[in-house]
Amino acid sequence: MNILDLLVGKPIKTSDERAEQIGPAQGVPIFGLDALSSAAYGPEAALSLLIPLGLLGVRYIVPISAAIITLLVIVYFSYRQTIAAYPSGGGSYTVARFNIGARAGLLAAAALLADYILTAAVGISAGVGALVSAVPSLLPHTVSLCVGILVIITILNLRGVREAGTVFAIPTYLFVGTLLITIVAGILRVLLSGGHPQPVVPLPPPPPMTEAVSYWLLLKVFASGCTALTGVEAVSNGVKAFREPTVKNAQRTLTIIIFLLAVLLAGISYLVKSYGIVATDPGKPGYQSILSILTAAVFGKGFFYYLSMGAILIVLSLSANTAFADFPRLCRAIARNNYLPHTFAYRGRRLVYTYGIVVLALLSGSVLILFRGVTDRLIPLYAVGAFLAFTLSQAGMVMHWWKKRGPHWLKSAFVNGLGALVTGITTAVVLLAKFVEGAWITLLFIPSVITLFVRVRQHYHRVKVLTTCKIPVDVAGLNQAPIAVVPIDRWNSITRQGVEFAARLSPEVVALHVEPDEHSILLRDEWQHYVEKSFRAAGKEPPQLQIVPSPYRFIVIPILQFVLELSKKNPGRNIVVVIPELVEDKWYEYFLHNQRGRLLEWMILVRGNEHIFTVSAPWHIREQK
């Protein structure tokens, strides 16, 4: 227990929950890391598709960014409404389930689960990728680095939501701070230079134009840029993590996140256009990220440049944390509706949903190991889930307002309807633009997860129906004592304890000895001397000693067969198998004694019937000292 205390901290009382709840200051790093870090890769994803247009492409970045920011604002308003309407959290899953129907809820849930698993994997691998491109000697350790960061994030999350928020606050605010300073300084330079700023470090030379502009290309640029929106959903799933006033605090957190993200996106795209920065090809030598080119152009490659790059690197790899904050909460919501094992709904010692955290760590760890930390191929799969969930959530909110039809319901429904329409179109665009590259995998994953959900629920339903009990206890049958069976090896204190216990449970005791060799004569003598004589002296019927030969030297199977046959001969009668067991003092002594008792217990549990019970009669070495 002490190792657990050290690793994840001391248990927290349920009644101390309020101290564990968070405000916006911790909420932004916990639920906003994913969204904010996308300022580092969203514009990059869009701009790299514009490379074939050469310097001409730069002029499209401002209108496309404007479209993405508009979409962001629409999504923001609809999630604000969602938080107010569903203060117990659950996000897209809950909204779609309550307003559209169970199937739509499951669709949203499966899409989100896929999204979170990939968010965790892609975030870590992107961070490690940035680190490795800065320090190439670390390249062979990519997978180990990924797994190491995953383990750290997992432990921090197991320690509780507050602690994670505190730890992640520094890099988050450092990232936002340095980027804002760069943006403000860059805008000042643009204005002071009359719109033609001189970069401190020369820009990479713009590539020649090799392609003409087309609507399809611009659509793909937009779809890629939309990866900047993943993570916006996060706050709505985690409303319950906030302290009172819960809804206000959650909304404030969302507002801060979206406001910062919008400012960062707008600032970056304005500067990219003003400086005329063209992306470099990530596959080719001389590659530099957009933010690296931009920071160097504004400030040169000094201390501030390296500070900014360091912050980006840390924030990218920690963006996985948003998935850790939301995945367990979503699983809990699903499990409470019986679609996932109930263990997902139990809160561990630190009031977090331990199982969800561990399962997410295992799943995204497998993805990282399977793809050896190079998750480039996973990025295409990634936005589909998020946008599908967005769409279902918005559409659900429209239904919600329509069902309630309170004052101004039309205004609210319009906001969410617009959100649903735009995110729906975006889902289709993303799916089309990225289908071949891998989005089809998500399309296979989602229905299999839904099948799993349905199966799990069917099982729970079946068990519930079978175990529901409207019959009172049958007191009349209680007088019939069970038959007690005691498997014994030889006569010793352990056996004696077992026989005495069995005799206390029932007047009908059978001692069973399985005989692979021929040492039963001694046992018979001892049985007569130590057991039968005492019983006769007390005027009682002594227990029988049954000896069963075992030609194949098996011990456990003949006992099981004997018990099953006894049960067949006495239908309806309870049988108690009393298993005398030696309990070792130290764990390594385990190897010194056979563990047949435990094996027998397990075999009877699996192969027995409802009338057969097993009793462990433990005999502790340590007490006899």
Add this chain to the structure above:
Amino acid sequence: MNILDLLVGKPIKTSDERAEQIGPAQGVPIFGLDALSSAAYGPEAALSLLIPLGLLGVRYIVPISAAIITLLVIVYFSYRQTIAAYPSGGGSYTVARFNIGARAGLLAAAALLADYILTAAVGISAGVGALVSAVPSLLPHTVSLCVGILVIITILNLRGVREAGTVFAIPTYLFVGTLLITIVAGILRVLLSGGHPQPVVPLPPPPPMTEAVSYWLLLKVFASGCTALTGVEAVSNGVKAFREPTVKNAQRTLTIIIFLLAVLLAGISYLVKSYGIVATDPGKPGYQSILSILTAAVFGKGFFYYLSMGAILIVLSLSANTAFADFPRLCRAIARNNYLPHTFAYRGRRLVYTYGIVVLALLSGSVLILFRGVTDRLIPLYAVGAFLAFTLSQAGMVMHWWKKRGPHWLKSAFVNGLGALVTGITTAVVLLAKFVEGAWITLLFIPSVITLFVRVRQHYHRVKVLTTCKIPVDVAGLNQAPIAVVPIDRWNSITRQGVEFAARLSPEVVALHVEPDEHSILLRDEWQHYVEKSFRAAGKEPPQLQIVPSPYRFIVIPILQFVLELSKKNPGRNIVVVIPELVEDKWYEYFLHNQRGRLLEWMILVRGNEHIFTVSAPWHIREQK
């Protein structure tokens, strides 16, 4: 069970043991592979130390071989006597234990265990080494090949001793046959050519002489050549595997093995001298083994050459099998004296000592993986164990004859005494000559194993003393029924079954509900309705319902604490914890229900006391269908 049947065969009855016993025809491959295969590496090991003497070194091989063969014959006669004196097997361990003392026995046992682990590892790696030098493209797969062969040998041994003998017979007799043909043909050519035979394939050019002859060098050559003697011990450990007349069959097997080995060693050394073959350096290009040079010189590189080389390769890698035949038998002998866990003495479904086979496979597998299949560094450690065991065994036999002092005892004692003296000197020589190269590791290993032996025996002794029981059953106390505790979660069929069972065991039942949330009102109602009412109607005292709050949401720990406290309040009174459990239908349903019942059972077993018993009250889903 079906996979096991397929892999290792159907179980064999104890009474069918005789059919599993073997005669000399299977005995030679099973117990002789190690000894016979040493004809392939013993002369090689000696000759490669003679390289610095150039062509001059060849003249020393015949006297040194003569000395080794003499030693072999001495050892043979003393082991023949050992077999007759100890027909139940056990070899050096048993002999040293009975005649010198327990400590000497343990020393012999530890030395032999070390020897067998290394025999298995070195044999396999030598075979794979030969294969890899023939087919260099397999080099990167060295470890996998080693492990693969190890797995095959392990499974064959688990299938039973007879089957292993049959499978290994073909390569063994092929190896001996081809080598004998080469020797006979070679001797004929030597004689026909008047002592100056012309090699069919030219010999590698002899290296220049770089060192002078010294006694120390010749001593080292002798010590290296003595590796040819390891494996002679094997038959004496496995006497019980032979069919009636056991001793005669075992002696015959030993005679055949030693005779063949002596002929092979003598023939090889004669031909090496006659042809003037100088060993080539194994580390340098152009390396060829002695047997390869010799066979090519006699027959040229035709079909027969490749057949011989193939046989050598297979026999080397299968020589590990001797360790598999003896290690489990030795462990069983040690375990029967309580120095190793008793499981080593149980015979599995195929009448072999399953645990010993599996433990040897694990240990030698670890050695192979740790040294990546390159066991050159292990060879120095290797002969020490065998010769130490030889010496102790011979010395023990001298004591044996002296104690009995039957007719001709002096003759027998002389044979064994000579053996002890010579093997003792050899042990010292081997240890001195190879100390720095690695023999010191064996010197560390042996005392740690002996410490383990002593500790294990102390434990068994302590348990035996503690559990020995000369007190008859206490019938007077049997009337006091135990207190039954039933942990319950909510009211359902599983709970009902548990409560009914508990009420049958005892009139004093406590139902225990641990309360992390607040749904106990419903439970109280149902308890009153379904339990209390029925009991009252039957005029009985209903069981109490105890509700325990759990501020940290733990379930198992509060139950454990309650039970321990109840036990403290009722000293001497038995407490039965009845654990209602849902038994899943399919294994994967395991994940859908919490396994707290099993956890509680385990916790009570470990942390409870001798008055606390647990009962599993299994409720099977499948029966309710």
